[in-house]
Amino acid sequence: MSPVRVPTMGQGGDEHDAADEAMAAHVGRRFAGKVAVVTGAGSGIGRATALRLAAEGGSVAALDVNAAGLEETVAAIAADGRGTAVGHVCDVTSEASVADVVAAVVEALGPPAVVCNVAGIGGFFHTAEMPLERWQAILAVNLTGPFLVCRATLPYLAEHGGAIVNVASNTALMGQAYSAAYCASKAGLLMFTKALAAEYLGKGVRANVVAPGGTDTPLFGHFGLPEGADPKQLTRIMTPMGFSTPAELAASIAFLASDESSYTTGAVLSVDGGLTI
Ligand SMILES: NC(=O)c1ccc[n+]([C@@H]2O[C@H](COP(=O)([O-])OP(=O)(O)OC[C@H]3O[C@@H](n4cnc5c(N)ncnc54)[C@H](O)[C@@H]3O)[C@@H](O)[C@H]2O)c1
Numbered sequence: 001m002s003p004v005r006v007p008t009m010g011q012g013g014d015e016h017d018a019a020d021e022a023m024a025a026h027v028g029r030r031f032a033g034k035v036a037v038v039t040g041a042g043s044g045i046g047r048a049t050a051l052r053l054a055a056e057g058g059s060v061a062a063l064d065v066n067a068a069g070l071e072e073t074v075a076a077i078a079a080d081g082r083g084t085a086v087g088h089v090c091d092v093t094s095e096a097s098v099a100d101v102v103a104a105v106v107e108a109l110g111p112p113a114v115v116c117n118v119a120g121i122g123g124f125f126h127t128a129e130m131p132l133e134r135w136q137a138i139l140a141v142n143l144t145g146p147f148l149v150c151r152a153t154l155p156y157l158a159e160h161g162g163a164i165v166n167v168a169s170n171t172a173l174m175g176q177a178y179s180a181a182y183c184a185s186k187a188g189l190l191m192f193t194k195a196l197a198a199e200y201l202g203k204g205v206r207a208n209v210v211a212p213g214g215t216d217t218p219l220f221g222h223f224g225l226p227e228g229a230d231p232k233q234l235t236r237i238m239t240p241m242g243f244s245t246p247a248e249l250a251a252s253i254a255f256l257a258s259d260e261s262s263y264t265t266g267a268v269l270s271v272d273g274g275l276t277i
Contacts, residue, residue, distance in 0.1 A: 005242030010044065010218045016245045023052075023247045030258040031058030031083070035109045037102070038062055039092050039149060040119030042069025044217030045167060045253075048246035049116050051076060052254045054083030061105040061112070063090040063149075064119065092119050092145030093137075102152040111156035114257045117146035117189075118167045124178035124223045135181045142185035147192060154205065161204040165256045166193045167249075170213045170237065170272045177233035178226065186211075190268060197266030206265035208256040212249050213272025214239040241273030 005015040036053045040046030042064030050062045054077040062077075062085050064070045070087035077085040086108055090101040105112060121141045123134060146166050157164070171179055172186035189209070196207040214220075214237075225231060252271045255261055270276050 005244075007214060007216050007243040009221050010216055012216075012245075015242070016216060019245045020247045023245075023251050026251065027052070027055050029057045030254065030260060031056040031114065033057070034113040035059045035061065035105070035111060036114035036116065036257065037105060037112045037149065037153060038116045038118060039090070039145065040064060040117075040167075041073050041087070042066035044219060045212065045215055045246045045249045046116075046118035047073045047076075048250035049118055049253050050085060051080065052247065052250040053114065053116075053257065054085050055080060056083065056254065056258075058083050058114070059109045060085040061101075061109060062087045063092070063101060065089065065091050092117075092149055093140040095148055098148040098152050102149075106156065111160055112153050113157065113160060113162045114165075115149060115153045115157065115162065116165045116167070116253055116257060117149055118253070119145055120167065120169075120219070122179065122182040122219065122223055124225050124229060125180070126178065126226050126229065127180045129226070130181065138181040139185050139188075142182070143188045143192065146189055150196060154200075157205045158200065158203055162206075163257045163261075164193070164196065164205065164207040165253050166190075166207070166209050167253065168193075168209045168211045168268070170211055170270065170275050172209070172211055173268070173270070173276050174237075176237050178229055194266045201265065206261070208261070208264060208266065209268045210249065210253050210256060211268055211270045211272065211276075212244070213270070213275040214243040215246060215249055216243040217246055237275070239273040239275045244271065244273060
């Protein structure tokens with residue numbers, strides 16, 4: 001694997017093909033007989049996670065607001081043939097939407113044993129000019145969403161045993177210019193996860209965080225640098241190893257979601273190509 005890889009905003013490339021091939025060599029059957037809920041499954045890291053859990057035999061409930069993206073994910077899992085997936089359009093910021101979808105998942109697939117909160121949004125803003133509604137929208141998807149999904153699924157996880165993996169970011173661990181809401185939401189998600197881990201310690205539910213660095217997905221294409229912002233301010237968040245592939249993140253998420261990490265809870269796994277060394 002080359003130490004420096006270029007970002008292609010979700011378009012792949014030779015470096016990515018090599019990394020994904022290396023990942024594919026390690027696929028096992030860790031999720032056979034398990035139901036897994038994955039949010040943000042219509043794109044990027046969430047899609048790769050849904051594909052990985054299904055490839056390892058899982059029954060995946062793929063959740064996203066983006067119906068077209070979900071269709072592609074479910075079709076890819078069907079074509080792969082190693083697991084099953086059902087797509088559910090779900091807005092993780094809506095209490096009713098989450099409750100309805102979790103009830104439908106339990107009805108269709110059975111009680112979940114794995115929950116991966118991957119859905120997320122962001123944006124660059126001068127904090128002094130940031131509209132309140134953008135702040136609230138980022139907090140709603142990145143922090144309240146995982147709370148709602150965990151709240152709705154915890155009774156099942158606690159009854160049968162389970163694992164939660166919440167996808168934060170290197171920005172949960174280091175400040176990033178123009179990203180006050182994003183940093184606050186991801187740091188909040190990190191401590192939300194640790195609080196869950198403490199509360200459910202010894203009760204059969206583990207909760208862990210994966211903190212990605214730059215990952216090659218469409219996400220940053222939507223961030224948009226505000227007028228007058230200094231792009232040099234963002235160099236400190238450039239991942240030393242270059243952008244990872246979504247499958248590389250999915251591999252770490254799958255580890256923490258599986259029984260292979262049975263002694264790990266409340267942990268933060270940085271998958272960021274050396275960014276937070
Ligand atoms: N890509 C990176 O460099 C990077 C770095 C650090 C952290 N992350 C985090 O990884 C996670 C996945 O990001 P990605 O890069 O795959 O982005 P992405 O944009 O490719 O995928 C995010 C998905 O979340 C979905 N989503 C947005 N709002 C939603 C809502 N209200 N309800 C349900 N689904 C919703 C989107 O439709 C999209 O399919 C995010 O939490 C992101 O913050 C990404």
